[in-house]
Amino acid sequence: MVPSARGVRLGAAVAILAFVANGLLGLDLLAVLLSLSLISLAINRPRRSER
């Protein structure tokens, strides 16, 4: 199962980008997975105030 994406910052935008890149444009899966995961991680990186 894929876990819930609720609460992920810009999750909808990242999901749409993944859909367009791999589904519509047919770009390489590894490239899409790595690049968007890194972008998403940069957006959702833990803040110092978070525990």
Next chain:
Amino acid sequence: MMDDTLVQLALVLVRLGALTFGTVGTVLGEMERELVGHGWLTHAQFVEAYSLSQLAPGPAGTLIVVPLGYQIAGLAGALVAAVAFYSPTALFAFGAMSLWGRVRENRWPRAIRQAVTPVAIGLLAGAVYTLGQSTIRGPSGLLLVTVATLVLLRTRVPAPVVVLGCAAVGMVFFRP
């Protein structure tokens, strides 16, 4: 010739197995493009294999590589496909799960898990689009897909029952 096919099949599925996140659905679109692109299967055969895998016991769709491998290269193809697809995940799980169990609730592992989730959801939607392109023909097909989706989302009817129900509807209404 057959050995060459088995090696290529193994290489394709090892790569896809290593990239699977959460469910086989995230790599389904890529899998379809790879297997059909190599000329091993038609779009229709791929979708048939996926439908069959939905009827099999176990996690939905997980067993798709077995009928696919069988269609490509017989029994040897089924065995190679299963081993190639599941080995990376199994090895990773074997090696990393004890470590992951200790750190999974730390900040960074939790952030990585959350960050990858929307990507996986987008890839799932992409797989639906890719498969839909080759299978949904006309308004009647679209209607059947819509009804099946609503039944799966709104009720607790198991996926195999929905697949069999759609097959029955298709046999009655969509006969050539």
